[in-house]
Structures are given as structure tokens and as C-alpha cells.
Amino acid sequence: MKEITRSTLSHYDREGARFRDATRNHDVSQNYVALLDAIEAMPPFTLLDFGCGPGRDLAHFRRLGHEAIGLDGSKALVELARADSGCEVLHQDFIELDLPAAHFDGVFANASLFHVPRSALPEVLLKLNRCLKPRGVLFTSNPRGDDQEGYSGERYGCYYTLESWRRLVTGAGFEELHHYYRPPGLPIEQQPWLASVWRKT
Numbered sequence: 001m002k003e004i005t006r007s008t009l010s011h012y013d014r015e016g017a018r019f020r021d022a023t024r025n026h027d028v029s030q031n032y033v034a035l036l037d038a039i040e041a042m043p044p045f046t047l048l049d050f051g052c053g054p055g056r057d058l059a060h061f062r063r064l065g066h067e068a069i070g071l072d073g074s075k076a077l078v079e080l081a082r083a084d085s086g087c088e089v090l091h092q093d094f095i096e097l098d099l100p101a102a103h104f105d106g107v108f109a110n111a112s113l114f115h116v117p118r119s120a121l122p123e124v125l126l127k128l129n130r131c132l133k134p135r136g137v138l139f140t141s142n143p144r145g146d147d148q149e150g151y152s153g154e155r156y157g158c159y160y161t162l163e164s165w166r167r168l169v170t171g172a173g174f175e176e177l178h179h180y181y182r183p184p185g186l187p188i189e190q191q192p193w194l195a196s197v198w199r200k201t
Contacts, residue, residue, distance in 0.1 A: 004117055004156045005093055009073050011154040012053075016076035020054035020084075028110060028141075030184055031195055032060060035106050035139035038177055038197050045105040048131065051112020052089060055081030061108075062087055069104075071097075095120045099131035106137040111193075114142040114157050118149055121158070125172030132200045138174060140165075141182065144194040162194060174198035 044066045052070030061068035070089035078091045145159025181191035
């Protein structure tokens, strides 16, 4: 497990600036809306950007007036996110999380949870559940697949069907609100991303 994590994080530590430049202008506005519209609390919200990368989404949430806190396992990405967003960013390995209980209104896990090995994912999801306030919201977006798991270069990934993803997330105490495939407006065979929105039960 530690070797899987080390290899993935080493890639992002080395490629952090290039990754930031390549993803800076990605349009994930559909995902922002999916998370924020599902939160029942009164704004501003306290949000955890899980796997915040170089801070693009943190900066967006902060501009909207929310208290956004980032988390990433890559030291290089944490430093970039702090500099680019001005937000607090936690440097934590995904499989060794230490999060406050019942603290966040929403967790935004955009293109991050698929890096968690399947054997570790149930515990990670439970910890995300515990860090949410009652009826808090979890947003996830992952590349979809046929339940395969393994390395793509140095990075480790798990690629789930909708049915498998549902079993894993509901098993951690969430109820599904809705899901969709991305990018929008394309035939499903051209939509490699599965996005889903969940409420803490």
C-alpha cells in the first residue's frame, strides 16, 4: 500500500507545475454546481477539497465566499495550492487521514478518490463521512471503467462501474442524490468521467 502511494505521489511531486498548467483551464463548473446546490446549510459553507492538486478549485470556492480547505498528499501540489489559492491546505496521505469530526458542509473529491487502492477505499470513505456535518454532501468524480485496478505509468488508479461505486459509497453511510457522466453534451462512449453526489445519512 505504501509503495502504491509513494509512486503516485512521486509523480505529482515531480510534475506538479506541469500538471497545474495542463489543468488550469479545465471547465468543471458543472461539478461545482452539483456540490453546492446539494448542500442544505446556509452559505458560506465550510468545504474540504479532497485531492485539491494545485488549488484551482480551492481558489474558485474562496472567490464565492466559502471557507475552503484543501488536502493533498503531494508536497509539491500542497505548496502550489497554498500559493495560488491563499487557502489552508493540509498535507496528508489519502490512506492516513486525520480530519476533524462533523466539521465540513461538503467534500469535493474531484479526480482524486480513484487513486485510492480499492482495499483502502472503504476506510477512506468512512473518514470522509465522519468529517461531514449531519446531512453533509460528498461530491466525487472519477474516470469510469470495468472495475479494473492498477498502474498507468507511475500513477495507480481504480476504474469503477456505476454499480460498484454505488456499493462502495453507500457502504460508507451515504445515500445517492444523483449521478451524471462528463463531459456534458456528448454520447456516453465519449464521456469517460462518472460524477456522483451523495448525502451523509
